[in-house]
Amino acid sequence: MSMPWTGDTPRATRRGSGGHVVARSAHGVGAATRYRLFGLTVSSAIELPLPMSTDAVDVTVELGPADPMGVPIVGAGGAARFICLRHGDDVILAWPGASFRVGAERVVVDARDQELASHLLLTVVWSVVMSARGTEALHGSVVEHGGRAVAFLGPSGAGKSTACGMLIELGCRMVTDDLVLLDGAGAVMPGPPFLRLRDDPWSLLPRPTDAGGKVRIALPVGSNPVPLTAIVVMSPKHRIPGMLSGLAALDAILVHSYNTAPTHPGQGHHRLEQALALVERLPIREEPPRSLTPGRAQRLMSEGW
Amino acid sequence: MSFRVPAQFEIHPMRDEIVVLDTRRDLYFGLNGSAVVAWEILVAGGSVSVATLALVERFEVDEEIARMDVEALVGNLVARGLLETATT
Numbered sequence: 001m002s003m004p005w006t007g008d009t010p011r012a013t014r015r016g017s018g019g020h021v022v023a024r025s026a027h028g029v030g031a032a033t034r035y036r037l038f039g040l041t042v043s044s045a046i047e048l049p050l051p052m053s054t055d056a057v058d059v060t061v062e063l064g065p066a067d068p069m070g071v072p073i074v075g076a077g078g079a080a081r082f083i084c085l086r087h088g089d090d091v092i093l094a095w096p097g098a099s100f101r102v103g104a105e106r107v108v109v110d111a112r113d114q115e116l117a118s119h120l121l122l123t124v125v126w127s128v129v130m131s132a133r134g135t136e137a138l139h140g141s142v143v144e145h146g147g148r149a150v151a152f153l154g155p156s157g158a159g160k161s162t163a164c165g166m167l168i169e170l171g172c173r174m175v176t177d178d179l180v181l182l183d184g185a186g187a188v189m190p191g192p193p194f195l196r197l198r199d200d201p202w203s204l205l206p207r208p209t210d211a212g213g214k215v216r217i218a219l220p221v222g223s224n225p226v227p228l229t230a231i232v233v234m235s236p237k238h239r240i241p242g243m244l245s246g247l248a249a250l251d252a253i254l255v256h257s258y259n260t261a262p263t264h265p266g267q268g269h270h271r272l273e274q275a276l277a278l279v280e281r282l283p284i285r286e287e288p289p290r291s292l293t294p295g296r297a298q299r300l301m302s303e304g305w
Numbered sequence: 306m307s308f309r310v311p312a313q314f315e316i317h318p319m320r321d322e323i324v325v326l327d328t329r330r331d332l333y334f335g336l337n338g339s340a341v342v343a344w345e346i347l348v349a350g351g352s353v354s355v356a357t358l359a360l361v362e363r364f365e366v367d368e369e370i371a372r373m374d375v376e377a378l379v380g381n382l383v384a385r386g387l388l389e390t391a392t393t
Contacts, residue, residue, distance in 0.1 A: 246322040247335040254333075268331020276317050276324065 032060070037126070038181045038189040039225065046109055048118055049216070050192055051223075059105055059129060061121065066101035066110035068094040073261050082124075084261050091128050091263045093120075100125045104132035119211035122192055123178055127259040130181055136271040137258035138180040141195070142188045142228070143172035149188045149226040150305055151180055153256040154234035159290035161197050163234070165217070166294050167301065168195070174219045175226050179258060186277065187225030194218050230305035231284045238286035249284040250275050307350045308379070308388040316348075325387055334387060339364055343375050347388065353379060 032043045034057065035050035042048070044061035070085030070092050085092040090103045098111035098120055107129060111117035127137040140153035141160040145167075152160040161177055168174060176191025183189055196214040200207045207215040233244065233252040244252055253275040262268070278284070285305055292300075310316065310325075317324040323336040323344060336344050342363055343356040351359075353375050360371040382388040 246319050247324065247337060250319070250324060250333075250335070262331065266328075266331075268333075269326065269328050272324070272326050272333050276319070279319065 036223065037122070038130070038176075038179070038191055039183065046111075046114055046117055046121070048122065049194065050122075059107065061107045061109060064101075064108040064110060066092060066094070066099040066108045068092055068099055073263055084263065086263075091132070093125055093128060095120065102128045102132065104129065113211070116211040123212070124259075127179060128263055131259050131264045131267050134266070134270060135181055136267065136274055138182075138253070139178070139256045139258045140180045141177045142175040142180055142191075142226075143167045144175050144188075144222075144226040145172045145301065147226060148229040148304075149175050150230045150232060150301070151188065151228055152232045152234055153180070153253065154289065155236075155256075157289070158234040158236075159292065160234060161195055162290065163232070163292045163297065165195055165197060165201060166292060166297055168219065170294065170298055170301070172301075174221055176221070182228065182274065183225045185225070185227075186281065187227045189225050190221040190223060193221045228278075228282065231278065231282055232300075232305060233284065233286050234289050234291075235286070236289055239288050241285070241287050241291070244284045244286050246279070249279045252284065252286065253278055307352060307391045308347050308383075309350075309391045310348050311386060311389055314387060327386070334385065339374060340378055343378055344382075347379065347382075350391070 032045050033047070034053045035042045035044055035048050036053040037050055040058040041053040041055040042059045042061060043057040045063045046061060068083050068085060070087035073084045073086055073091070081095070083092070083094040087101065090101050093100045093102060095116070097113050098117045100110070100120070101108040102125055107121065107125060109117050109121065130137055138151070138153055140151050141164040142149050142151045143164045152163050154160050164174060164177065174195055175188050177195045179191055181189045194216040196210065196212065196216055198214055200215045200217055202217065210216050231253065233256070235252065254271060257271050283305055313327060313329045315326040315328060317326065321337065321341060323341050325334045325336065327333065339360050342359055346356040346359055353372070356375045357368060357372040360366060360375065361368050379388065
């Protein structure tokens with residue numbers, strides 16, 4: 001099941017003179033490698049568990065200082081215990097042990113822990129990169145079957161990744177986990193090639209967890225966007241299965257926006273327009289958290305959700 | 306008295322509901338039920354009285370109650386900046 005580019009086990013890190021992470025690479029210390037991530041080519045100085053790319057670089061990830069200085073962004077970081085600041089055109093995101101200076105085409109990483117830096121870069125930090133590029137991410141997991149993708153949205157612990165794991169066992173292919181990004185045509189961009197679960201249901205042995213405390217299950221993802229054909233919202237608000245429409249559907253999608261901090265101008269507008277387009281175009285189903293059984297998932301999938 | 310929607314708002318009809326997006330503040334407002342009927346009349350230049358009669362006809366409610374509902378809605382929309390008094 002493992003793909004050659006994935007790394008499920010924690011990697012050792014080395015510190016540079018400034019305390020930054022220095023990547024170990026076949027090309028030499030600190031050499032940049034090109035990866036593919038959500039349809040973009042990323043040249044990164046830190047090692048990432050992503051497929052390689054040979055395309056022109058869209059975003060550069062560099063090592064350097066990202067001091068937490070700037071104007072606080074209201075509404076950001078409170079519950080997540082991180083600092084979010086505006087510094088010129090960039091956004092500073094700072095956790096204990098890792099800080100990032102985030103722009104649309106360049107991310108500066110200032111971290112002592114490569115695993116933590118990699119985990120944050122592929123999740124929260126990337127949602128801010130995409131906001132800077134005018135695209136708003138949703139919080140969910142997506143699988144596809146026969147070229148038709150279904151997205152599971154919901155808060156952490158709602159069972160999104162578990163539902164996807166169940167569907168993968170039924171023959172679906174993973175598209176993305178955690179961060180859901182759509183292209184201009186409403187298709188889901190392929191994310192990192194792994195599913196993150198609290199436990200590995202396919203392993204008899206305990207597996208090491210990533211910096212986010214979950215086990216990474218390496219899975220193949222395609223390289224092309226997959227048209228989104230249905231959304232399933234898994235939230236404690238939805239105790240009875242059924243269909244959502246109108247304002248209820250709009251609220252259900254918007255509440256699962258990934259980057260809810262006002263980090264960039266026009267962000268709320270982009271988010272609303274995206275949600276409106278989804279509500280107008282797609283069936284949106286509500287399911288109680290952790291309620292899907294394999295039998296029900298198979299039936300809903302055969303009915304087109 | 307007639308009303309208009311300030312330029313910063315975008316209106317998105319959704320079947321029998323309406324979403325109004327405040328593009329300056331990145332907020333959105335949802336209208337449903339009788340509020341949609343009254344809104345459509347008010348933003349088309351209709352008065353509170355016309356909107357009241359529309360509610361009476363559509364929802365078979367007492368005219369006094371309908372007027373109170375429309376006036377409360379207008380007060381709410383004006384307070385939130387979604388409607389302003391048209392000067393011409």
